[in-house]
Amino acid sequence: MSQCCHGQCSMPTVEQMFAMVDTDKNGSISFEELAAFMESIGQCCSREQGQEMFNMVDTNKDGSIDFEEFKALMVEKAKHDSQ
Numbered sequence: 399m400s401q402c403c404h405g406q407c408s409m410p411t412v413e414q415m416f417a418m419v420d421t422d423k424n425g426s427i428s429f430e431e432l433a434a435f436m437e438s439i440g441q442c443c444s445r446e447q448g449q450e451m452f453n454m455v456d457t458n459k460d461g462s463i464d465f466e467e468f469k470a471l472m473v474e475k476a477k478h479d480s481q
């Protein structure tokens with residue numbers, strides 16, 4: 399059961415989004431997982447663009463996106479969407 403959050407029930411939480419993208423459930427998102435997710439939501443882009451985006455999100459450059467990095471991306475995206 400998920401709690402209703404400020405009337406935005408249809409929006410998955412960042413935790414849920416992260417779990418959706420992290421398909422092997424190892425707690426971080428690899429480039430392959432991000433690419434597969436982008437494809438699944440129809441935001442398919444070239445491998446170069448995907449890599450560019452991955453590098454942008456992977457702020458500590460350890461080759462994977464952890465929850466904090468993913469959350470930062472979602473916050474940025476939310477800002478964009480509300481403009």
Ligand SMILES: [Ca+2]
Nearest residue numbers: 420424426427
């Ligand atoms: Ca993973």
Ligand SMILES: [Ca+2]
Nearest residue numbers: 456460462463
């Ligand atoms: Ca990272």
